[in-house]
Amino acid sequence: MEYCKYHPLKPATWYCAACDTHTCDDCSDESVYSDERRCFHCGAPLESLGAAYTVEPFWHHLKEIFRYPLNPPVMTLILVVSALGALLSFIPIIGVVAMLLAAGIFTKYSFRCLEETAEGNMVPPDIQDAYQGGLILIVKMILLLVAVVLGGAFLATFVGTGITSLLGMLVLFSVPAFLISYALTDSILSAVHPGNILRIISAVGMPYGILIGLIFLMGTSVDVLSYFVITDAEWITATLQSVISNYYMVVMFHMMGYVVFQYQEPLGFYARARTADIPQVRTQAEKLKAHVSVAVKEGQYDKVISLYREYLNRQADDVGISDSWFEFLYRSGNRELLADFAGSYLKLKLKKGCQDQLSLIYRQIQQLLPAYIPQEGEVCYQLALNCFNAGDYTGAVRLINGLQKKSRDIALLIRSFLLMAKALDELQKGEQAAKCRQLVTQLQRKADSVS
Ligand SMILES: [Zn+2]
Ligand SMILES: [Zn+2]
Incomplete structure (x- = not known):
């Protein structure tokens, strides 16, 4: 019996003659339009092994x-x-x-x-x-x-x-x-x-x-x-x-x-066990994950990167795939691509209501990019609030400092600078806190004149 090259405990159901490898249903690329399966690795059509390999004697x-x-x-x-x-x-x-x-x-x-x-x-x-x-x-x-x-x-x-x-x-x-x-x-x-x-x-x-x-x-x-x-x-x-x-x-x-x-x-007779494992057509995301997993095991990091980018260009809102893409970048220590992706990732997580995960993600980004500060105003405020609640007042100040250059949302700026003033109070920096409150007053006046 042959086993999947990528899952050593799983019986193989497909064979790629071009790569001379056996794979399972997960590790091969099904077409939505036909019964044909292709090799994730080289793209050649696969031979079905039928159920011959998976049947108990x-x-x-x-x-x-x-x-x-x-x-x-x-x-x-x-x-x-x-x-x-x-x-x-x-x-x-x-x-x-x-x-x-x-x-x-x-x-x-x-x-x-x-x-x-x-x-x-x-x-x-x-x-x-x-x-x-x-x-x-x-x-x-x-x-x-x-x-x-x-x-x-x-x-x-x-x-x-x-x-x-x-x-x-x-x-x-x-x-x-x-x-x-x-x-x-x-x-x-x-x-x-x-x-x-x-x-x-x-x-x-x-x-x-x-x-x-x-x-x-x-x-x-x-x-x-x-x-x-x-x-x-x-x-x-x-x-x-x-x-x-x-x-x-x-x-x-x-x-x-x-x-x-x-x-x-x-x-010379082919059949598949009809009871349980008829391979289902997977969603694009499931297929991407399987394909990525094969590419990772093959050590083809460039392929992994292009697979994720291609997918996220089409489906930027997919949180699950964004999570795995972030994890891949973090684990592989790819600073360049992480700097590119970090901002939109934090914004997406906030948009999807994952406030509680933001701080952890931010800490992980900082491990690779110590000077990183998000550019998105809402993200900065939420992260600063998390820092404040956790007692990290310096962190909160650092995130909000200079926010007026990044965002024109006055309500957000008012909220943020009030928070910053409270953080400065905690840090015993009365003078700076006062300046901060001055800024808030100016902003409020501006808001009143607009409305
Ligand atoms: Zn497999
Ligand atoms: Zn192949």
């Missing part, structure tokens, strides 16, 4: 496989068909037809389970699928069985019993491959073709033996269980035996479907 999945038919519609189908089949079987002629019908319905339904499972659907298909074409299917199977038995009898008479029993073993051994092939191709002729059977067996490899063993075990347990349910009432016995064998039949076909699902790659 069937022998680790037996508990779920055994529980597969345990849902109300399937259990109802099993009970009703078994009971009716058993009741009618005591009536001559009608009984034979009823038994054929019951067997037909079950064989048909079991094949549907195989097909659906092979496609990655781990929930039993609709039981209505069972009613159509079941009789034809069972007649085909019976004819095939008759042909095999007649062929065997012919061989035994003219060639010898040794070779016949050897061939018989081979035929038994091929049965699961035949059933899988038939479910996938819907053609008896191509399913009995030894070439196709061999292809399936070799694609599955050694685990085909495990499959045979499990089917054999299940067959034996049907016999054993059938023995335990023998009662005095004949039809109850028949019903119970039929319930057991039908239940096991669904389980066996589901297990064969699971084998196809697991070995889909060597079988």
Whole structure:
């Protein structure tokens, strides 16, 4: 099994032939318009690995496989068909037809389970699928069985019993491959073709033996269980035996479907687990984050920078991405770009109501740019207020000092210089505080004359 190059614990679902790397769904670029995926690293189209790499092997999945038919519609189908089949079987002629019908319905339904499972659907298909074409299917199977038995009898008479029993073993051994092939191709002729059977067996490899063993075990347990349910009432016995064998039949076909699902790659058959991880189309922001994460792990910092800038040129208001861009600049110590971005970032955070984070962001900016003072009036006031409340009076004064050159908003200036005066009081600088209050008076006069 291959794992994502960037997430060593995650099974890979894509392969880039150009980079020779395996990636997961997160680390590849999906298109909004088509199924195609591209490599984040080089932009080449990716090959899907199907679910081949992510499927648990069937022998680790037996508990779920055994529980597969345990849902109300399937259990109802099993009970009703078994009971009716058993009741009618005591009536001559009608009984034979009823038994054929019951067997037909079950064989048909079991094949549907195989097909659906092979496609990655781990929930039993609709039981209505069972009613159509079941009789034809069972007649085909019976004819095939008759042909095999007649062929065997012919061989035994003219060639010898040794070779016949050897061939018989081979035929038994091929049965699961035949059933899988038939479910996938819907053609008896191509399913009995030894070439196709061999292809399936070799694609599955050694685990085909495990499959045979499990089917054999299940067959034996049907016999054993059938023995335990023998009662005095004949039809109850028949019903119970039929319930057991039908239940096991669904389980066996589901297990064969699971084998196809697991070995889909060597079988040349692609499907994805439909239950949980169908990759969703992500938002632009989610995709950017994933792309950035790949570029960071590849050490391509220039690419990271251009990805963020391109995105923020279009969506300057995206706080989440702005946060990650700021964090990247801070961690990578990029003073030049941080000086560019700091002002608009602080303004955006204030606009989005994140006053409480402003001081921390400002401190982080100052670690890289010690002389930095924001240019935006509102940002300066809010930061100064945070400083004042935290007891940092010098910081508050520093932020407001010279604000009249940055902002023409008189109300804001009045608020700010009043705050500055209070800070100066705290610092025991009465003279400067008085000057500050003078400025406030002038500003108030100006405001009155305007209004
Ligand atoms: Zn990944
Ligand atoms: Zn690539």
